Amino acid sequence: MAKGLELLEKLCQAFGPTSCEYEVADIICAELEGKYDEHTVDFIGNHIFRIKGTSDKKLMFSAHMDEVGLMLSSIDENGYIYFQPVGGFDIKVLCGRKLFVGDYGKEKISGLIASKAIHQQSHEERGRATPIDRMYIDIGAKSKEDAEKYVSVGDYAVFDSDFVRFGDGMIKGKAIDDRLGCAVLCDIVNYIHENKIKPDFDLYFCFTVREEVGRSGASITANRIRPDMAIVLEATAVADIAGTPDYKRVAKTGSGPAVSYMDNGTSYLPEMTNFVMDLGKKHDIPCQLKQYVSGGNDAGHIHKASGGVKTAAISCPTRYIHSASCVFNEADYDSMYRLAREAALCPVNETPLK
Amino acid sequence: MINDLKTIMRIQGISSREGKIGAKLTEIIKPYVDEVSTDPLGNVIAVKRGSAKEPKKIMLCAHMDEIGFVVNYIQDNGLVRVSRVGGINYVAAAFTRVVFENGVKGVIVPEGKTDPKDYTPEKFYIDLGVKTKRDAERKVKIGDACALESTCVKLGGQKYTGRPFDDRIGCYVLTEAAKQIKNPENDVYYVFSVQEEVGCRGSYAASFTVRPDIGIAVDVTPSGDVVGAGTNLCVKLGGGAAVKVKDSSVMCDHKLVSDLVSIAKEKDIPYQMEVLTYGGTDTCSMQTVAGGSRAGCISVPVRFCHTQNEIIDMDDVDACVKLTVAACEAVL
DSSP states (O other): OOHHHHHHHHHHHSOOBTTOOHHHHHHHHHHHTTSOSEEEEOTTOOEEEEEOOSSSOEEEEEEEOOBOEEEEEEEOTTSOEEEEEESOOOGGGTTTOEEEEEOTTSOOEEEEEOOOOGGGOOTTTTTSOOOGGGOOEEOOOSSHHHHHTTOOTTOEEEEOOOOEEETTTEEEESOHHHHHHHHHHHHHHHHHHHTTOOOSSEEEEEEESOTTTTTHHHHHHHHHHOOSEEEEEEEEEOOOSTTOOGGGOOOOTTSOOEEESBOSSOBOOHHHHHHHHHHHHHTTOOOEEEOSOOOOOTHHHHTTGGGOOEEEEEEEEEBTTTSSOEEEEHHHHHHHHHHHHHHHTSOGGGSTTO | OHHHHHHHHHSOOBTTOOHHHHHHHHHHHGGGSSEEEEOTTOOEEEEEOOOSSSOOEEEEEEEOOBOEEEEEEEOTTSOEEEEEESOOOHHHHTTEEEEETTSOEEEEEEOTTOOGGGOOGGGEEEEOSOSSHHHHHHHOOTTOEEEEOOOOEEOSTTEEEESOHHHHHHHHHHHHHHHHOOSOSSEEEEEEESOOTTTSHHHHHHHHHHOOSEEEEEEEEEOSOSTTOOSSOOOOTTSOEEEEEEETTEEOOHHHHHHHHHHHHHHTOOEEEEEOSSOOOTHHHHHHGGGOOEEEEEEEEEBSTTSTTEEEEHHHHHHHHHHHHHHHHSOO
């Protein structure tokens, strides 16, 4: 397994729901130790690693550290725990899932989302998704008092899901969105460090918080750095799955990273989309346009921050995104890393800033 | 006068593709301002410096972009699937012509036998008159944008129909105002913004750059004098410049609204009040970005907004120009 994928496995296993990204940040800080010129952590938890360039043009790379999760909202007399989603969930993916429950600095305990056995379901309940207020987390506690020894209201839960290779170069795991982007950024920093490269761009590698809820991390970071150009690294839904007509397809796994021209948060400037697609062509790196207009990412806040920033987004096609088992293709990771690396090392006068 | 308006309506500029219309507006406004520049997103920002010792900044803002469609898939049989850019009225758009940036034309149609009440973006495709995917790809590619085709035609009185009056009519008001505002006390910024139709994104960036004390958007507002409009739309075509009190994106600055009304009364400019229960304008960005500003909006009434046959009354436009000029010359 490539070094980046080993790091990605570690990052995916970390406990980092929105606004509790500390464990992810700890891994990233350890990985990048001594490989940058400047490291800043802001008040909200964004980590910014700067590698100085030969020009004064700032290029901001951004990947978010947070993952979708749950927040514990009440504990009943039996020790069953009710919860609210943190980030966008299809509630159908929750029933029966194994979870890690806890908070940063606390020991994580196992739990699962209970679901009524089919034997006990009424005729109306069968075949229907259980509404979220009727689902609860079972941590095996005897009572409310017992449960409160381990968890408290305000704690989080994330999926307990292994990082597994299967099939033809496919990998499944939780939190691929967007630990994959974080791993790609670390890979680029490692490459620059190992090869002692002096980039033309003044590079800012930003690991942001709170993308899944409100995107405030990216907004704050972009206003702080005031970049000339920004590239967001993400995981995107693909819809190359059963039951989706071709024209609603977003991207195809195995065909390289998807470059956005439009999503619900950003209308990318054609010059930025073309810049990234042309880089792929020039360096013989597979890439594709993200086709169906849907979703959004940190670019939505970055491009209109600080008086306007020319922004692109490169995403790894990921099936079953926001579920316990996100699936991506190893080759797509490699292509995404190479494409983003070429963008980072591109001379300023060969970009839309010329 | 109308020819100047027709010139800026003919140039296509779908959200995030405003380069050409931006260049034209730069050329038009240049002789009447001290500086003009284009920001990273394509917003055109022009400024006429004021004579006061400590001038305030008044930001006038009209958006250059228009709604349209973007290609997201080309089928094997050459038919083109599109997503909408901004608030498309699909009932109006069905079976009409579209034109791409490169001049390629097509017809946008719903899938056969679709009832108009079931019109959703996914049900529509563009027929370019080609037989294969390869032929279609010679004309357009994924990510290309197109808009509804239309020409500007005179109707009764001072009324004209065409598109996109939303919001080239606002751009026109700004250029006409610039010709008349010769020695302002305050700095007057003329901002032609990008990407309003997809969420006021351009003005968000431009407001950060300008940091106005007072922000006035000039945009269109739906006119309520159409059959079946209901009682909630108070603005009428021919009723003068509409002074916005609210829409669903903003509650305008109370003092600015009453100042605009006093100015209109004093200068005998026809005006009407606008209270809109939906919609949004660049006013919202100017009000909140970078410390915020006192923000309001002067609206041009328009019938059938976001269709290929919007209708405006040039007498209203004239009133909007007068009110804009008077507001910039007054001490607000």
